[in-house]
Amino acid sequence: MATFLTKPLIVKPLQESRSEAVLRFGVIGYGYWGPNVARNLERLDETELVAVCDKSPAARRKAAKAYPDVLITADAAELLFSSEIDAIAVVTPVWTHYELAKAALENGKHVFVEKPFTSNAAQAEELIELADRKNLKIMVDHTFLFTAAVNKIKQLLQDGSLGELYYYDSTRVNLGLFQHDVNVVWDLAPHDLSIIDHLIQKTPEAISATGQTHLNGHEDVAFLTLYFPGKIIAHINVNWLSPVKVRTTLIGGEKKMLVWNDLEADEKIKIYDKGVSVSSTEGVYNLLVNYRTGDMWAPQIEQVEALHRELAYFTECILKNEVPINDGRAGLRVVRMLEAASESLRQRGALIYL
Amino acid sequence: MATFLTKPLIVKPLQESRSEAVLRFGVIGYGYWGPNVARNLERLDETELVAVCDKSPAARRKAAKAYPDVLITADAAELLFSSEIDAIAVVTPVWTHYELAKAALENGKHVFVEKPFTSNAAQAEELIELADRKNLKIMVDHTFLFTAAVNKIKQLLQDGSLGELYYYDSTRVNLGLFQHDVNVVWDLAPHDLSIIDHLIQKTPEAISATGQTHLNGHEDVAFLTLYFPGKIIAHINVNWLSPVKVRTTLIGGEKKMLVWNDLEADEKIKIYDKGVSVSSTEGVYNLLVNYRTGDMWAPQIEQVEALHRELAYFTECILKNEVPINDGRAGLRVVRMLEAASESLRQRGALIYL
């Protein structure tokens, strides 16, 4: 396989940092998401954007226009081997993450990696071990963990408002964008898998996944079920062939239930004071099922850019030497779920234990 | 196991039929759905409601008030063995269907049976064989096949408007009602399974089902995937623990896609002139994915009561000696899918071939 690092590794000196206090970042990959990472690194007080790398001339022109004072290059090595860079943001296709992150870590740089972390668990484990050894930080870009919506759900779970969790059921469908290198599971499901990992704080016992390929050889429709210890079940519906965009998650708890519609401008989360209880179980026909229905409540959700909060947090973790919640191990857990899902998908739903 | 027919079988003569031309119906079961069946049998010109049976005194009082001139009884035998009844509507819990339908057929009566047809395939096969032998009709109450919405979708598939079918993805969730004798799959999925059977006109190759039990010992959350020959995949999401009621089906075709929201009063079906095509497959990186986006169109859907149309059709099938689309064999196909789903559910998603 051709490597992403094809050019000879010539290190070009960067200009002097504006301040000793700041973390100097290089961004590799300036396609769809990279510009957002760069923009936030530019905005944050504690970070300095010093270099952007992309193989596409158009992307480089765009970057040069946005950041006239920043080094723009087609050669990742200029960033990876620079002594003027403290941290690298890897915002490239999945199959390049391992190689780039490894080079960055080996050269003493902290790494912010786009989700999913790596193409397989072995790569993730190696990167984690490398970072630990070098005392460097890895953060995997599980952006949703930094949204006000997920924070609110996490809080409702932690403070007991929802009661014991019953299920998490997400529908994340839209028309395209078909990816060339991964299927719809690797493209869309990492969002939910990282959220689930964050909310439930348990490793799923096993995963079953089904789906179908219609167009370009990758599954474009897929359905994942995750079995957790206890009675928690999670389900994820991802689809590149939907005429409408849907981002709706139902979360059912013993005491309350909620609907999270991420496409709503103002009322993203609606919490229903509804529940079901069973008052007797002496034989199936004596069972009394009670339904409770109360108010609905949509808490005010602050409007902040999640990526901004995430990068500020990464900076803080580096400066204070703390472990991010979305560290390499979190990334690894998601990759393991993706690997299990892929294996189950190949076997049309067969249960794969983690 | 105790049988549903506990009383001695004494046949009580019914009053004379109002006309020789009509089909005289008895309805067994006057709980949630039975009153609707009775009301429509009363309304139809070709049918006459002559008897209603229910074990519950409250249900019998209700029936007596609605139909003062009709025989109301607690004893199903009064209907099953009456020479004054031509057809029996069995609107009772699933586990009683086989016994009641068998008795009706053995006594020369056509049978309209609530969905799902029977508790297992063997029962369904026996009833089909019995009806064939006696030249009697079985209709399984797959009501949705007679809605204007399903008719419109069927037409769009048949006339090629949607192009080749890619997927059918239904979400059918709400709070309760928990059933005592069956899980959420047997309660809610028969609707979709009968619709899929009607639309796709193929038998699924295999089924994978996942789900979880939280309260009364039956699965209250479940997810089914059906693999069909070719690239068609169907998915059904059923849930008794949802804070909101959802009845939404996405259907993706090669040429067009549609969203069927059965809870919409006026615009139940929205057809999107959207599509995705792949213009080259020479290597994964040369693949060009093209998206097409055009108008949305919500056809006017006539407002008719599906059950009324279904019972009129049943009458017609009996009088003309024709085979209903939703005959015992259609009911059997759905029961086989339910059995496969149950088996897969027990094995947490293991693929069960049909």
Next chain:
Amino acid sequence: MATFLTKPLIVKPLQESRSEAVLRFGVIGYGYWGPNVARNLERLDETELVAVCDKSPAARRKAAKAYPDVLITADAAELLFSSEIDAIAVVTPVWTHYELAKAALENGKHVFVEKPFTSNAAQAEELIELADRKNLKIMVDHTFLFTAAVNKIKQLLQDGSLGELYYYDSTRVNLGLFQHDVNVVWDLAPHDLSIIDHLIQKTPEAISATGQTHLNGHEDVAFLTLYFPGKIIAHINVNWLSPVKVRTTLIGGEKKMLVWNDLEADEKIKIYDKGVSVSSTEGVYNLLVNYRTGDMWAPQIEQVEALHRELAYFTECILKNEVPINDGRAGLRVVRMLEAASESLRQRGALIYL
């Protein structure tokens, strides 16, 4: 003009009342709304439905089928002059209300009258005076006052949750039904006018109304503005030519604001913890406008039939000799607003003082 009472007034004795305690009702008018009135009078413990009158043979057949034991007649006089009837429900077109209610009151019967109360204020005043003199009750069918939604809004105003009321703005539009005898204002606005009268508890100072006639000589689109003492303003948008049905009211208060969407099944009322305040008024450019945005809350609204509650309340008012909130005077206030609106409409928005 031909009167509604065309037949000679021959009193036919009704059958004996089932109980001395109950109020015996006759219903005049069994068209669109009359059947609901009759059904609820039949259901209530304290009332007995003893007679139904309608000039249409089809309506009488329908009534006879629903109530086999009740006197069904084409002759209103049979009800109005019967000694077996305690109260009359007048559910006929507006232009007949005065004559029928007057005859009922003169014959010692309490009167429940469909909205709007009468065709003009003079008629209403005469009926009120007559009822007072005879110590009889008039209730005008302002059904919305008995909905859980209006009750909740009333409570929020009374307990200070909304703060000082700023405005009431209702949109009540749909396709048809064109009335033959009145315009869209007399058809649809009485709902809002009676709600406003109930919520605000003040008489508007003046009304401005605009609108247009397109089809049958009556205004089919109209807009009313009511100026109340203080800063309260109310606006009502009624339209028979709308492609979609809308029943949405915005209510703005100093402390909170709400949206009442009566077409929502579950979340009819959404209360927004939002507000605007002005912190300084020293010159227009020093004015600081502050916006506050908090949670949204949809209280659980009980699902009761408003008409049932209203008729139970009417019975209670009669039996306890209490004045209903929706008595003749409430009906008169609404008629005065309608008269002012009509006059303003004729003058294309000219302000009419009440």
Next chain:
Amino acid sequence: MATFLTKPLIVKPLQESRSEAVLRFGVIGYGYWGPNVARNLERLDETELVAVCDKSPAARRKAAKAYPDVLITADAAELLFSSEIDAIAVVTPVWTHYELAKAALENGKHVFVEKPFTSNAAQAEELIELADRKNLKIMVDHTFLFTAAVNKIKQLLQDGSLGELYYYDSTRVNLGLFQHDVNVVWDLAPHDLSIIDHLIQKTPEAISATGQTHLNGHEDVAFLTLYFPGKIIAHINVNWLSPVKVRTTLIGGEKKMLVWNDLEADEKIKIYDKGVSVSSTEGVYNLLVNYRTGDMWAPQIEQVEALHRELAYFTECILKNEVPINDGRAGLRVVRMLEAASESLRQRGALIYL
């Protein structure tokens, strides 16, 4: 009254234009909307942004960051009297439009003015006369005329799809932003007034307006009715005190009706094949009202930035010496409607003839 042009008029030379072919623009006002005007002038091939003026240091810093090569100044005179500028965009509060536009025109510059055009009709008339005399173009920023939605509605009216127009009814409400110098009518209604002017192509005969002041001395809730020749009526509901944002317009025609919801991402316009007709008018009781209900259709609307199209069109009008549809006369028509509405508002709905 203090003038906006307080500084001595010293003309500072601008740098050379990049090309002889382009129109060189100066933008006065870089607050809420100005940056959008500047950005589009920068993007267009035919225009060059050469100067930005704003009195606020913060706004100037923002402009300087966005356009490092452009003259940034606090002094409007630097733009107005520059020989290097061909056209001025006036994006300042209403009360400054007249003075700035007049100075620009007197100095030979074409003028693009924010809506509403001027504070009164006399000012507008003077500017129009001045521009005509100097052969310069005025364009008033009626941006909505350049949206795909308004274009589609215009087309449906012109090609007869909707049939004869019955009414235009717009609801344009939200929380704030309270303006300091104008009321909600001058702030929000110009959008609808310019759209109505464009769609109906007739001058309204008269206007009635009602409303109320609650907070800062300007009306924050208002309702306008416009009477047009024939049976066309228009209604505009504007409100700064609404808890929810609404941008919905109902348009009723003889043949079809439509709902334009500008907040919808994808289906902004829904066209209903619905209508009402009267088949006989021989006396009010023989009148037969017929309702027709057919399909709903949401045409694909292109996603273009209206302001971009508008500025490209302005450039074209200047270069080809053509009269824009939204010229000074269109601006004047809207100002006259606003003046009439203001007068009516003062008189609480009194009809003001235009």
